Amino acid sequence: MARLFDILGPTMVGPSSSHTAGACRLGHLAQAVLGGRPDRARIGLHGSYAMTGEGHGTKRAIVGGLLGFEPDDPRLRDSFREAEEAGLEFEFEAIDLGDTAHPNSARLEVWRGAASSRIVGSSIGGGRVRLDRIDGFAVAVTGTLPTLVVLADDVPGTIAMITGMLADGGLNLATMRVDRTGRGEQALMTIEADHEIPEPLLAELEAQEWVHWIRMIAAWS
Numbered sequence: 484m485a486r487l488f489d490i491l492g493p494t495m496v497g498p499s500s501s502h503t504a505g506a507c508r509l510g511h512l513a514q515a516v517l518g519g520r521p522d523r524a525r526i527g528l529h530g531s532y533a534m535t536g537e538g539h540g541t542k543r544a545i546v547g548g549l550l551g552f553e554p555d556d557p558r559l560r561d562s563f564r565e566a567e568e569a570g571l572e573f574e575f576e577a578i579d580l581g582d583t584a585h586p587n588s589a590r591l592e593v594w595r596g597a598a599s600s601r602i603v604g605s606s607i608g609g610g611r612v613r614l615d616r617i618d619g620f621a622v623a624v625t626g627t628l629p630t631l632v633v634l635a636d637d638v639p640g641t642i643a644m645i646t647g648m649l650a651d652g653g654l655n656l657a658t659m660r661v662d663r664t665g666r667g668e669q670a671l672m673t674i675e676a677d678h679e680i681p682e683p684l685l686a687e688l689e690a691q692e693w694v695h696w697i698r699m700i701a702a703w704s
Contacts, residue, residue: 503544505587505606506532507559508703509614510548512626513591515700516617517600521571521593524549527578530586532606545589546573554610585613620662620671628657628675630700631685636693637663637670645672645688652684669695 514520524546532541540559547562550569558565566573580588585605592601603616604624614624617632624630631649635641642661649656655677663670680699689697 503540503559504554504610505608505612506541506544506589507548507552507554508610508612508626509589509591509602509604509606510545511551511553512548512604512612512614512624512700513593513600513602514549514551516602516614516632516698517593517595517598518696518698519595520551520569521549521595523594524571524573525592526573526575527590527592528575529578529580529584529588529590532587532589533577542575545591546571549573549591549593617671617673619664621660622662622671622673623660624673624700626700626703628677629679629702631672631674631676631680632698632700633672633674633688634695634697635670635672635691636695637666637668638693641670641693642672644691645674648684648688649674649676649680652681654678654680654684 526545528541535541543562544559546566547556547559549571550562550565552558552562578590580590580603585607587606588604590601590603593599601618602614604612604614606612612626614622616622633645646656646659657675657677659672659674661670661672679701685697685699688694
């Protein structure tokens with residue numbers, strides 16, 4: 484059975500749920516994965532995004548998302564000016580992600596000080612989005628549930644340790660996905676939970692010597 488949200492779409496600044504609300508959320512996810520508002524961004528638009536993104540407000544929506552704006556924030560219309568005032572430098576380019584990529588797809592490369600991240604994601608309709616790649620790792624992040632992203636060394640026991648700590652903290656897990664660069668190298672875990680993970684537990688997880696970094700992506704409000 485379809486939910487009312489799926490039929491009516493999100494509350495947003497128009498004109499298009501895919502080209503504005505979805506694009507905004509992709510930008511929002513990029514800054515969440517980076518760990519804060521970026522100083523610089525290079526944004527590649529694929530398919531329909533590349534062809535009609537200007538007229539449909541896609542570019543302004545992505546920049547607004549990078550600034551942390553929600554899809555219904557009226558500042559989206561002036562996001563370029565907001566970015567200039569915030570010190571966010573950005574550039575756009577048309578890219579080709581291949582025939583298998585969704586037509587409303589983008590690649591966002593973002594920098595914040597010495598930190599950097601690259602995501603590839605799609606706006607799949609009705610304001611819904613899906614991240615397919617984080618720093619080259621395969622993922623399936625939608626933002627519909629609180630999501631923990633962990634980059635760690637690929638050593639025995641890490642999955643059991645993390646899930647055990649979350650269980651001890653009373654967290655119920657919905658999904659978990661792991662991708663790695665190779666045996667004994669690095670692994671990226673994405674874990675969807677029913678509730679946000681408390682800061683003390685995040686700090687305890689991040690203190691593990693095999694963890695490189697942790698990000699908590701809040702669910703859409």
